[in-house]
Amino acid sequence: MTARVPRGFVDRDAADLRAQDAMLATIRRVYETYGFEPVETPIFEYTDALGKFLPDSDRPNEGVFSIEDDDEQWMSLRYDLTAPLARYVAENFETLPKPYRSYRAGYVFRNEKPGPGRFRQFMQFDADIVGAPNVSADAEMAMMMADTMEALGIERGQYVIRVNNRKVLDGVLEAIGLGGEENAGRRLTVLRAIDKLDKFSTAEVRLLLGEGRRDESGDFTPGAGLNERAIQQIVDDYIAAAMSEFVDGTNNHAIRQLKASAFGTNPKFHEGVEDLASIADFVGSAGYGPDRVKIDPSVVRGLEYYTGPVFEAELLFDVTNEKGEVVRFGSVGGGGRYDGLVSRFMSQPVPATGFSIGVSRLMTALKNLGRLKTSERTGPVVVTVMDRDRMADYQAMATLLRNALNDDPSLPPVPVEVFQGNPKQFGKQLQYADRRNAPVVVIQGGDEKAAGKVQVKDLALGKELSATITDNAEWREARAGQELVDEAELVEAVKRILARPLSEKG
């Protein structure tokens, strides 16, 4: 039996969890300043509550983790936080204030092949407004996303919130003759091809719109099979606008370019561009330029359920990982308007917009950026055990210190513990303290006890001094960083050592 974590899942250590806590607190604070309030839903939902948008509803374990309850109903682990929110809102519709602003963080699960930075369990942190029909709500979402990035220490210019509108894409598809139920499959292929713009060149996207593309491994991806004219139209008019630069420092140029395109006469397209113009106006007036919120027609997201504006938070910096490979993180979150999702459970239409941050992914990015508070927390003050039968005394010392060092609840805790391993070899106790990154150990053997004294040892200082000593006998004799004080001065002596600045401790 070998111990192994299931594929696609990870264990997280103390440093990771503390960093995540700090990160969640930062995000939460931004959301709270926009008036959002927390809500939590369970990690399981009935499969049909999630099911409509599953790749294949007849196979409950495809894409999601599902189990059959004893009443023969299928339940699934949630694969995002949006569908459960829609269920929650529908179920509590009468009592919730509308528009309902809520946020929630939680693990979601996907039963699919894991990859680098892609796990089968990961955390999302969502915010949504349900019951707000206007694009001003979408604009607010985009701005809040930008604020969140900056609150996390990602500087302006290192991220961008890209905004598009599903209606614009629908208009394009309609204009090139891909409207109607019979073209649903080809519509998806076209949208996926456009979505590849950040990965492939225009020439390769062109192949995906037409016959298809063969990748370097020899694998062939069938294309949408569009005719040359339709391809030309998409590339010249649409993709050109997507790639356009912001000549005047605003989003107006992109909007103008879209309006002037061959698709401009399509009603759906026009409506979508008007929405984008409004969003550009709202965010622009609030001081969010295209360096933060950018109108970008290449954004394709949530093909199955978004109905209006869609957003994507993208990190723009490259990072060299521990293997020496250059990695671009790309998307760390996204969202959009999903006017059809809540109304699945209800007889009335309920507009909604929201977004989701991929916490695990963003955390990896921040770690690489060096923006994550990974500073190791100080270890415990360790009270060592010299005389096994004086355990009660050591416990009393620990209690005294624990209370004295933690009387201000607004400060981070100072852990204090009695060594609970086998005290037979004293060296092991110091080794333990060293590994726990303990700042101080307290030592009281028979000699000290008889004199009413106690030894207080500064481990960091001792480590510094050890550099100058090469002989072990001498090192042991030196008792580096150690101080003999009266029992009554224990607390003060420990506080003194804890207060020593880190720089003096190496």
Add this chain to the structure above:
RNA sequence: GCGGUUGUAGCUCAGCUGGUUAGAGCGUCGGAUUGUGGCUCCGAAGGUCGGUGGUUCGAACCCACUCAACCGUACCA
């Protein structure tokens, strides 16, 4: 899912043309030191050689199948 590459100790890897008992460094544990971390020295534990089958007098090495990991690609709510 498709294609490619790689699987030897906890980790990083060596292992000759198929030839005896599969090695090293790091890490872990024990000791030198039963009242002192680090350094140093000594010692020990730790291996289904990814798995199964085959070829052979003999397989970590060759063959077939299979599993896993990595990379690309597809999918991604």
